[in-house]
Amino acid sequence: EKKIRRIDSAKDKSRAREKDSDRLKVEENVFDVPTLKILYTLSNKGVIKAMGGSISTGKEANVFYAEGPDKELAIKIYRIASSTFRAMDAYIMKDPRFTNIRNKKRDIIFAWTRKELQNLKRAKSAGVRVPEPILAEKNILIMEFMGEKEAPYPLLKNTHLENEEAKSIFDIIVEYMRLLYKKANLVHADLSEYNILIDPNNLTPIFIDMGQSVTLEHPNAREFLYRDVQNILRFFSRYGIKDKPEDLFKKIQAE
Ligand code: ADP
Ligand code: MN
CATH class of the missing domain: 3.30.200.20 (Phosphorylase Kinase; domain 1)
Structure with a gap:
């Protein structure tokens, strides 16, 4: 053996x-x-x-x-x-x-x-x-x-970014949250700077740690999505991103 x-x-x-x-x-x-x-x-x-x-x-x-x-x-x-x-x-x-x-x-x-x-x-x-x-x-x-x-690639949490780099990463994260919601019928449910890796070659995000992710049928799916939105906005506020959580929450669910 x-x-x-x-x-x-x-x-x-x-x-x-x-x-x-x-x-x-x-x-x-x-x-x-x-x-x-x-x-x-x-x-x-x-x-x-x-x-x-x-x-x-x-x-x-x-x-x-x-x-x-x-x-x-x-x-x-x-x-x-x-x-x-x-x-x-x-x-x-x-x-x-x-x-x-x-x-x-x-x-x-x-x-x-x-x-x-x-x-x-x-x-x-x-x-x-x-x-x-x-x-x-x-x-x-x-x-x-x-x-x-x-x-391993660094966590978003440990990445030092310029404001423009952060903005482009933020936009991709939002798009990924939308794709998860609309196409995969999923909410990550533990999304934060601790569960996103950054590929340093092209400064793009990678979502990890999806054990707790839930389908939209889960009774708390929207609550979890709102919390994910809040976590992401809290992290990116240091880079001058000031979207309102209600607006981003709606945008992710929009057709
Ligand atoms: P936990 O439930 O312990 O938070 P994670 O899935 O978040 O588990 O993984 C813990 C850590 O392991 C991550 O923060 C990351 O640094 C590393 N890690 C997880 N998956 C990978 C992977 N596919 N490639 C490289 N590193 C990874
Ligand atoms: Mn984790």
Whole structure:
């Protein structure tokens, strides 16, 4: 059986400083036996050629760098053991696509992972730039790595922009919100400078983190859209963008 090779150079410089003990603690929580089994199977199938270092440790999931057969991958692993999944529960239970799953933590997490894959697919089909979704298996989501040479693209939050650059990024974000709403029938529902990457080659946005995105049938879809609009306007106000949330909210939903 092939072993998953660790690529130590895959660690981003800032993250490489992580103490070993901290890293082990994280890995213990995320790489439980069932998760490792899936990773080995995917490795044997050639979906994953090599596992790399940690890109992110979030509230519910860890994201790792990996090498695929022909491109770089990002592997998002939802933690079964230590995730705060109360929020997930509230989101997913009202989504008509997921009404008959058993109310068990693992099943909710698996459904959530599949939902993120589906949401990314719908977003991509609608013309929104997102990481290309590749597969979801239990609590593991595999997607295209958005970055270069093992370094992920920066979050919008960490990007320094001129006012004109910010304005053009803002316009694309609004267009993506409209495409999501009108074509994909989706609201991102956690959109902010923390879930948008910036491709430094052409200063264009990439939406990420769509596990919580909901269809328009969700009873709170418009409320979530309004919150997304407010988050985006709050961030871009520092670049002199002063649209009113009510106006932008209407514009996104207009025919
Ligand atoms: P969380 O639920 O923990 O917020 P995200 O999906 O937002 O999970 O991912 C966490 C971080 O991992 C992001 O802020 C980003 O830096 C990185 N990341 C996520 N997906 C990708 C990807 N496809 N390519 C590169 N980096 C990614
Ligand atoms: Mn996120």
